[in-house]
Each structure stands twice: as structure tokens, then as C-alpha cells.
Amino acid sequence: MTRVIFTAGAKGGTGKSTALRFLITWLQDAGIEPFLIDADDENSTLSRFFPQALKVEPRRTKSYDVIMNLAETGAHPIIIVDLKAGVGYEMLDWFADVPFEELKEIGVSMVCVGVITSSPDSVGSVLRWVDFLGKQVQYLIVKNLKDSDASRVEADSIPFPEYDRTKQALEFRKRYKPAEVLMRGLDPEYQCELEKFNLTIRDVLARRPGVPDLLTPLIVRSKLRNYQASLYAQFDAVKELLLP
Numbered sequence: 001m002t003r004v005i006f007t008a009g010a011k012g013g014t015g016k017s018t019a020l021r022f023l024i025t026w027l028q029d030a031g032i033e034p035f036l037i038d039a040d041d042e043n044s045t046l047s048r049f050f051p052q053a054l055k056v057e058p059r060r061t062k063s064y065d066v067i068m069n070l071a072e073t074g075a076h077p078i079i080i081v082d083l084k085a086g087v088g089y090e091m092l093d094w095f096a097d098v099p100f101e102e103l104k105e106i107g108v109s110m111v112c113v114g115v116i117t118s119s120p121d122s123v124g125s126v127l128r129w130v131d132f133l134g135k136q137v138q139y140l141i142v143k144n145l146k147d148s149d150a151s152r153v154e155a156d157s158i159p160f161p162e163y164d165r166t167k168q169a170l171e172f173r174k175r176y177k178p179a180e181v182l183m184r185g186l187d188p189e190y191q192c193e194l195e196k197f198n199l200t201i202r203d204v205l206a207r208r209p210g211v212p213d214l215l216t217p218l219i220v221r222s223k224l225r226n227y228q229a230s231l232y233a234q235f236d237a238v239k240e241l242l243l244p
Helices: 014-031 045-049 061-073 091-094 099-103 120-136 161-165 167-178 186-196 200-204 216-239
Strands: 001-006 035-037 078-085 106-114 138-144 179-183
Touching: 001 014, 001 061, 001 138, 014 045, 014 078, 014 106, 014 138, 014 200, 035 045, 035 061, 035 186, 045 120, 061 078, 061 091, 061 099, 061 106, 091 120, 099 106, 120 161, 120 167, 179 216, 186 216, 200 216
Parallel strands: 001 078, 001 106, 035 078, 106 138, 138 179
Antiparallel strands: none
């Protein structure tokens, strides 16, 4: 059994690579080491944080074949692919050749991770992929409260207008019943330090060498631990989708 988890090549800056980092460390903390593929040659975010990630050239559509080749072997129970933001018809053309039915027969399934913000463009870009992929894959929607502080607000009361009210989005939610995860805003100073030093919260809590002074105080580590735990709990709740 193999699960291929990939990000929708959506609008840049939505936080898709950030969401993947938490998903990866959640798996690692559960004793599962996913095979990582970094297909973003602009930011190389995945390989910056996880040097073991395989880098592929996104401009050569054929390079994505490695995803299916690895899945076919069954050697890796989970393969995670971070696609470059904004990849469009070329990538969808590649998906048009993916033998979904044959993959299912050998125990390979795929999950599309779409990250949305309050920006209408972020929702629209994910739904364009949904229109193409349909029921061939399953969906995880990460609602990113980017640059906001809503830690004490009930999740159900946080509005994502384009996702909550538009006809296309409502039809998507009714038909495909996507799993949903809420990623709340993290203190910008902490986020900046994590990005600057290529650290995950898991690295900070493990006191990996090179953690900057700003992230070492007990109270800061407590805040980061609670932030991570909130996301982990949500991944736990949808683990049937994420695990093979």
C-alpha cells in the first residue's frame, strides 16, 4: 500500500510548504519516514528543511515520472510531493497520463492537499485542479489563517468567504467531502526565525544545534509545542486519509 500526497500547484504564498512541513514531522514523530520530493525550484523549501528530499526539475514534465515509478515499486508507504506554486496545464497534462485505475489495483492512492487563505484566488486555483482531477484522488483542505492571531476563536466561526459561500466551493465540499485542517497564525517573529534557520518546530523542541536564541526560552518552546500539538491533533483526526 502506498499513499502519494501532493500539493495542488496553487497560488504562491498560501502556506502549502509550511503545511507539508507539519505533516512530515507528524509522520516522523509517529515513526513513519515518508519519501520526499521537492519539485519547487524557486524556493526549494522542502529540501531546505529536509535535505534528504529528492529534487526534480519542474520545467521538465517528464521528471515527474519518478513519482509513479517510486509508487509502483511499493518501497515507500508514503510519498510526499511539494509542487511549485503556479504550475498549470503542463502539470495537469502529466496527470492526464496517470493510470489511476491501475494504480488502485496495486494499492496506490493519491491525496491532493489544497491550502487556502481568505484570498479568493487561493480557493479558485485549488478548485481548478479539482475540476481536472475529480474523484481520481482524495482531498485535504488546509485553511490557513495567514498572519492572523485567532488562537482562541472557535474554528467553525472563522470565515473563508470564497470557500464557505460560493456555489463551486459548496458543490466541491458536498461531492468530495474533503478533510479539513485549520492552520492558525503563528507569531511572525517565531515564523521568521524558523524560516531563516530552516528549522521545524520539531527541531526546536528537540534542541537541535543552531536554534536561535529567540526560540530557546521555555515559554517560547511551550507556545511552539502547543501550536504544533494543535495541528498534530487535527492530522490524527484524519489519519485514515493520510496513512496508507
